[in-house]
Amino acid sequence: MPLSMPQTAPDTLTLTRPDDWHLHLRDGEALKAVVGDTARHFGRAIIMPNLKPPVTTTEQAQAYHDRILAALAATEGDKARFTPLMTLYLTDNTTADEIGRAKASGIVHAVKLYPAGATTNSDAGVTDLLGRCAAALAEMERVGMPLLVHGEVTDPAIDVFDREAVFIERVMQPLRKAFPALKVVFEHITTKDAADYVMQAEGPVAATLTPQHLLYNRNAIFQGGLQPHWYCLPILKRETHRQALLAAATSGSQRFFLGTDSAPHARGLKEQSCGCAGCYTALHAMALYATAFDMVGKLHNLEAFASHNGPDFYGLPRNSDTITLVRESYEVPEQLPYGNTELVPLAAGQTLPWSVRD
Ligand SMILES: NC(=O)N[C@@H](CC(=O)O)C(=O)O
Ligand SMILES: [Zn+2]
Ligand SMILES: [Zn+2]
Numbered sequence: 001m002p003l004s005m006p007q008t009a010p011d012t013l014t015l016t017r018p019d020d021w022h023l024h025l026r027d028g029e030a031l032k033a034v035v036g037d038t039a040r041h042f043g044r045a046i047i048m049p050n051l052k053p054p055v056t057t058t059e060q061a062q063a064y065h066d067r068i069l070a071a072l073a074a075t076e077g078d079k080a081r082f083t084p085l086m087t088l089y090l091t092d093n094t095t096a097d098e099i100g101r102a103k104a105s106g107i108v109h110a111v112k113l114y115p116a117g118a119t120t121n122s123d124a125g126v127t128d129l130l131g132r133c134a135a136a137l138a139e140m141e142r143v144g145m146p147l148l149v150h151g152e153v154t155d156p157a158i159d160v161f162d163r164e165a166v167f168i169e170r171v172m173q174p175l176r177k178a179f180p181a182l183k184v185v186f187e188h189i190t191t192k193d194a195a196d197y198v199m200q201a202e203g204p205v206a207a208t209l210t211p212q213h214l215l216y217n218r219n220a221i222f223q224g225g226l227q228p229h230w231y232c233l234p235i236l237k238r239e240t241h242r243q244a245l246l247a248a249a250t251s252g253s254q255r256f257f258l259g260t261d262s263a264p265h266a267r268g269l270k271e272q273s274c275g276c277a278g279c280y281t282a283l284h285a286m287a288l289y290a291t292a293f294d295m296v297g298k299l300h301n302l303e304a305f306a307s308h309n310g311p312d313f314y315g316l317p318r319n320s321d322t323i324t325l326v327r328e329s330y331e332v333p334e335q336l337p338y339g340n341t342e343l344v345p346l347a348a349g350q351t352l353p354w355s356v357r358d
Contacts, residue, residue: 009299011327012357017319018286018306020045022148022187022208022259024278025068025084027051029339034264035068036075037282039082041356043319046085046148046259049112050121054089058101061086061108085109085314087148091124092132096139103143109314110146110185111136115171117154118163119233120263120277129171130178137179146183146314147175151194152234161218164234165193176203183313188213188261190234192244198255199248206313208259209249209305211288212279212346217242228270229344232263233277249305250298257309260285266341279346280336286323287330288346290354323356330355 020038023045025031038045047068049055055064068084087110088094088102094111102108114125126133140147152163153170176184186198186207198207212220212232217239220230230236249256262285263278270276281288286306293302302325311318330352335342 009294009297013290013299013302013325014322015303015325016307017041017043017321017323018258019043019310019319020260020262020282020285021185021257021310021314022046022048022210022261023282024048024050024261024263026264027064027067030264030266031068032071032074033336033338033343034262034280034282035071035082038262039072040358041286041323043081043321044083044085044316046087046110049087049089050114050119052121054091054121054124055087056089056091056094056124057098058088058105058108061088061102062105065107085316087112089114089124090126090133090136090147092127094133094136096135099136099139099143099145103145108145109316110148111140112148112150114150115152115154115167118150118152120265122150130174134178137175137182141179141182144183144315146185148185148187150233151186151189160235161237164189164191168193168197172197176201176205185259185313187259188234189245189248190237191241195244195248195256199251199253204313206255206257206309207248208257208261209245210259210261210279211281211285211292212236213242214246214249214292215242215288228275229279229346229348231270231275231277232261232279235277246292246296250293250296250301252301252304254304254309254312256305257313258285258289258306259310264338264343266338267335267344268341270344280343281346283336283345284330284332284347284352286325286356287352287354290325291352294354325354326357327353328355329353 114122262282
């Protein structure tokens with residue numbers, strides 16, 4: 001066989017233990033229900049701060065961190081192994097001092113921008129980034145604290161499918177011009193526009209990609225009827241975007257890494273007249289990502305995406321142990337317990353070609 005022929009895809013794949021760089025764990029009973037799913041396969045996760053009320057101070061982040069570890073200890077999870085990496089929710093009132101405290105804490109690893117009104121629990125979000133948050137951003141740039149961005153404009157005149165692309169010109173470019181050394185992660189990108197922007201931008205910019213945006217296009221939301229469990233924000237886009245995202249994720253570029261955006265909502269809150277946005281993937285994220293990488297013959301680039309690029313960008317050590325993926329079918333459960341209700345995972349009832357050897 002000539003050397004240039006693609007290698008036959010393997011049936012087992014051992015990789016450095018991955019991390020999840022974008023995760024919603026919620027709080028209380030919901031937290032207890034889901035934290036074990038992430039801790040089973042991932043070493044660390046960046047914990048989103050969009051609780052009610054949001055996590056806006058280092059003190060609140062410390063308390064939330066401790067609740068996560070307590071919830072983990074109360075499940076069968078291994079407390080010593082999983083590390084929650086905390087974030088602060090940026091508001092119009094976040095001070096440079098608060099950024100200093102966050103940096104000094106050692107447990108807060110990033111600050112999250114939610115444009116006000118863009119997504120779940122974003123009411124307290126930022127109304128005017130450069131106008132209101134310049135002092136906080138300057139301090140973040142100075143101390144090397146990454147800004148994580150939900151990149152959608154909220155202008156009602158902009159079509160919901162165009163909100164990410166318009167965000168690049170209206171917010172991302174002015175932000176990066178004003179703070180060129182600020183580390184920025186364009187979270188859960190969903191368009192070719194965002195993938196191209198991140199690939200070509202100068203300076204410390206990266207992006208996370210979810211399994212749903214690599215595997216599905218917007219047809220999934222309407223397949224045979226309205227499918228609320230495929231509804232998340234930013235919303236799934238057309239097939240050309242999915243292909244561009246999958247190409248970026250599997251390219252080997254260091255700028256793209258794993259962030260599930262696993263976002264649990266009780267079944268009843270998704271299956272109602274006004275359903276919540278968010279897909280639950282913590283349980284089977286690695287099986288979903290392996291399926292996506294395998295589809296384009298790029299399993300050999302999964303380890304960089306899942307386990308290397310994230311810690312390298314954040315300036316953290318890579319994990320030292322491993323997990324093993326096997327080409328054995330995995331049946332996604334129809335539902336999972338969630339406090340006194342239930343949770344429907346993404347692709348519930350379907351069979352995936354890959355699973356994690358537990
Ligand atoms: N992705 C989602 O659709 N929902 C997230 C919020 C977010 O990440 O935008 C949630 O908290 O439910
Ligand atoms: Zn978001
Ligand atoms: Zn999210």
